[in-house]
Amino acid sequence: MPTLNWIGKEKVVSHHQDVPYRVLEHKYGFTADPSAGLGREHTEPINSGNKIIHGDNLEALKSLLPEYEGKIKCIYIDPPYNTGNESWVYNDNVNHPKIKKWLGEVVGKDGEDLTRHDKWLCMMYPRLKLLHKLLADDGAIFISIDDNEQANLKLICDEIFGARNFVTNLIWRSADSSNNDAKQFSIDYNHTLIYSKDFGWQPYKLERTEDNNAHYKNPDNDPNGPWFMGNLSSPNPRPNLTYILVSPNGTLIKPPKNGWRWSKERMEEMIESKEVIFSSDQSKIIKKTYLKDQSGIVPSNIWWDLEDSGHNRNAKYELIKIFNELKTSDIFKTPKPTKFVEKILKISSNKNSIILDSFAGSATTAHAVLNLNKQDGGNRKFIVIEMEDYANDVTAERVKRVAKGYGSPPTPEGGEKNKKWVEGTGGSFDFYELGLALFDENQNLNEHVGLEKIREYIWFSETRTSFTEPNGENYFLGKKDESAYYFIYEKDRLTTLDYDSLELIKTKGEQYVIYADNCLLPKEFMAKKNIIFKKIPRDITRF
Structure with missing residues (x-):
């Protein structure tokens, strides 16, 4: 390439x-x-x-x-x-x-x-x-x-x-x-x-228009409704599909320049099922594409x-x-x-x-x-x-005006002012500015960001779901798919995952993902209890 x-x-x-x-x-x-x-x-x-x-x-x-x-x-x-x-x-x-x-x-x-x-x-x-x-x-x-x-x-x-x-x-x-x-x-x-x-x-297909549908006619009063003559020719030269068809009255029907679109066996099946029919004089075959079967149009x-x-x-x-x-x-x-x-x-x-x-x-x-x-x-x-x-x-202001309506304000009596009023679409949004970086130049957590934003980031990085601050349990981030997530973090001191800190774990889960500065728990114990330790800030996912 x-x-x-x-x-x-x-x-x-x-x-x-x-x-x-x-x-x-x-x-x-x-x-x-x-x-x-x-x-x-x-x-x-x-x-x-x-x-x-x-x-x-x-x-x-x-x-x-x-x-x-x-x-x-x-x-x-x-x-x-x-x-x-x-x-x-x-x-x-x-x-x-x-x-x-x-x-x-x-x-x-x-x-x-x-x-x-x-x-x-x-x-x-x-x-x-x-x-x-x-x-x-x-x-x-x-x-x-x-x-x-x-x-x-x-x-x-x-x-x-x-x-x-x-x-x-x-x-x-x-x-x-x-x-x-x-x-x-x-x-x-x-x-x-x-x-x-x-x-x-x-x-996705676009909605059909009256112009699209106008190509479909019903000259033979087909009970299936208006139809359009579909293409029977191969889009590319197909020498192996240049067979001759024989109509019921014995007329030989030659293939198109590029050959037929389907094999002879498939064509015979379509003739049998009347997906393909012979013209009244049996000099050619016709594939009917019915309007009733068309759900939309492929975009150009x-x-x-x-x-x-x-x-x-x-x-x-x-x-x-x-x-x-x-x-x-x-x-x-x-x-x-x-x-x-x-x-x-x-x-x-x-x-x-x-x-x-x-x-x-x-x-x-x-x-x-x-x-x-x-x-x-x-x-x-x-x-x-x-x-x-x-x-x-400008950017946000346009959305506000479009959502609530714009132009000359509507009046009870109507008239010219109402004609110039564009009705609002409804809707809402939140406006944001880019804030501080989550990590400082030394790749440590930037504490000026605020603990709430840090906890939200950790939760997103683990679960890819929206964060709702839980109530009543220190360090607990939430539970998803039977995994309980904890972020044991203090601004002014190092935190350690040890036997004493396990008393902080109140929510039961099949697995525990716990962030802290250090870990003193034996690997065998953590494997038995399905505890995954992640070191702050080394193991925090960097997007």
Whole structure:
């Protein structure tokens, strides 16, 4: 398999392992009442599963691993396209001060010689590595990009996700009209590369439309209803399937150019069962595909219908309508329309899926999730990450307005104002900032993080389940699958697992996993009692 090399690659291929694990600091929760067009912020976490995170997406992705590794059904990202344009806040020439600082720390002096393509690849590679870890085995990632980095992105995704897990290059018509002022060619479309976690991933079918169904007719009044003439020809040349069929009246029916799709034995079975029939003059055979048997349509990899998938100008109008007092068009030059992301979610998620977007921008992905949940009563969850300072004022604010409703406020008498009001979708979320690193520079536990966050991390690392602080038992973390977990830790002194400390163990289990600084219990005794000792901090899992 061909691989891509660039200056700095050797410094970043394993960098995702060295990224510090930072805790998420809860800032506020938000709930919406769309019936009243109102929203409310809460001090305590809402715990709805929807998260908006402000911070470097590399570190934020790392912070998600304990709870979400292997659980994300669909990832959609719209990263910087690396066009060289630096005229707007979310610049895509990879010269953001945070990125430059990061490159200097990770890549070192080599970073001085990096081209913008090298920088972009250094920035993307570790993020894609973490996204791969978060993706579920039955999940898929969708990455929008243009021609500046499409070829490079394809090669590094082949390396990270596996070339056999490449699904397709989805072509989306992003412009609603051609640009006659273009210097060479009008750029009317973007790429969206799709990769699955495991080979064999299948997208969900899209709903059938009236246009799809219009191809099915019933000229012979078939009692099974409208039908469409199916293809009997092999998609590839099949010399061994070039047999001749004989109709009941003796007419010889020659095979198609590539041969028949099925063997002669299978074809005869289909004729016998009337899955395949002879035409009225018996000069050809027909395979009927019935409309009643069609549950949906397989998605195409060309999305050219502007009404069906939206376009960039449409997305700008959408933002202007939501933020009538904010100049979002100055920030987001080519936003994605919610229709486009909704269609992605329809083919890649179900009603209970978790969807992740680590380049959140104006929160189109979160908006699309809320729209779909309203449409079909789903319970999809979104996690979106934005590193820019507008994470709260734009990213989160859009979700608030979409959830509670926006536009001219509804009035009892109706009229023009009601026509301009967009009803809220409902929904809630928690807003987080990236906090302190869990481990200090010496790889010891950072006690400034707080014991609650440390205990939560230990529990996640062991069980991959949500943590609820137990009551009444010191050091006890919880019980799962008949295993009892204890974290014997004190800020100001070393702790020891010995016979005396076993008196702290009140919850019975088939197995005990106990963290402490030291252990004085004999190995034979621990084996007999099914005790697993883990040393602090050495044996704490590093994500």
